[in-house]
Amino acid sequence: MRKVWFAVLCACPLLACGASARTPQDPNASTGAGAPIGGESAGDDSANGGASGATDGSTGGGGRPVHLGSSSWDVTANYQFASSTPGLASRVPDDQRDFALTIDGETMTIGRNSEVYSAPVRIIDGAYVATDVRFPSAYSVERLLAKELTLRAIDSDGDGEADQLAASATLEETKTVGGDVYWEVIPSVTLSGLPDDSVPTLWPTLGLEAQTLDPLWGIRVYSSEPLAADAQVSLTGTSTISLSLPASDPTAGTPVANFGTSQILPFGGTWRLEAHGKDLAGHALEVKPAATFVTPADPGVQAQDGFEGTLRGVLGPASLVAGRGSIPALSGAQSLWTDSSITIHLQRTGDESHLHFAARSFFPGSNLLDRVVFVGVVGGSHVLTLTPPTNPQPTETGDEQYPSASNALQFDATLDEPGKDVLIEITNLPCTDPDYVWCARKKAEAWLIDDLELE
16 A cells, blocks of 8 residues: 655644635535535636645645545555653554555545545544544554544646645544553544555455465455455355355345355365455455465374374374373273374264263363364354363372362263264464463363263
8 A cells, every 4th residue: 555644734623714615606614514525626716715735734735625526545554652641651652553444425435455444434523524434453552533524625837637635634532552551642643645556456354375274264364455345255165165254144235255155164165255346436356365275194094983093184292191190080091191282083974963071180280171162063163162160179190290080071962963074173262462371381281181072
């Protein structure tokens, strides 16, 4: 997105001092808040209160104010954050974001990456004003919201058409988020923009380098700016999967920026992204990078024999053991041991609809259960979450690395979607701050698993 830097020094709230964005002959020039916004540029000098060629700074950059109308812009927003406590310096640094801004009739849409916000635009006392404007995120603030934003269109080359956009506003008080400390701040924003000539691009949320998909969680992609509502994105390859909108039924005509699938993918699949659509300025959507996405190779199918035979069908570090320390196998001669995240591949042989297994958690320190289990059927869309109880009954193990273990925990799930292949993912709960001792401890938790079967 192109960036432009120029000062906007405006002593009056709109255009040249006292000027209306409408010509005197325009019946909407002073009709108040209900007046619609048209698309024509300003006429002769008298239509702008004699402001043609103004160089006093009231239009920012020496151009003259002109009618805004329906249009699309590449915008740079400069944010500043003042402390809401008088006399206290703000600890939040200034920030900058680029985004797209489009005015279509009485609606303004702004957005970048996965964020899209719309706001009504009306003529109030001759000024072009957007109300209840939500801005794309900056730094770590909770939200950025302006009750009113006055937009100024500027003709800097004298051809009668707007070629620069400017605005500024003080936003509602908000606070920073993240960690255990937050600050209340009063943000302000200054906008500068040029006509939109940027090409919208589609990006996977998992990043440019990470091209391997977790079968249970599919893929999410977003566009660099809002797209027209008829944009279509899909995965093609091993299967063709439409990446529908995350919202259930978005309002017809609403711009979009997020796409994804909740379909559980098979192991060993290969796909490419395909996309068709345009941004609100009419530029065709591009996919960057043109990457190939895969799911991990199929580890095979694990036999439902209580782990008494050969280990096959487990993706991730795991082994068959007779026990750990003084704790024997949960059932029979062997149990499955893992101290990492794993995915187990089972197959139905008929109409089995119930999953069961038992596990004991081995703790390196504090006796807290930090693991979680996700279960789904390939081709389905429901991922079930199984969590262990919060009151384990620890037992000493005599093992130096894992000195205590929980009692035997029972896990059960009802599978209500058809499909032959069932995936069970056993993983650690996400750690948001790797510096916490808690995070280091929970990563070391291990499980002994047995009696895994479909019934």
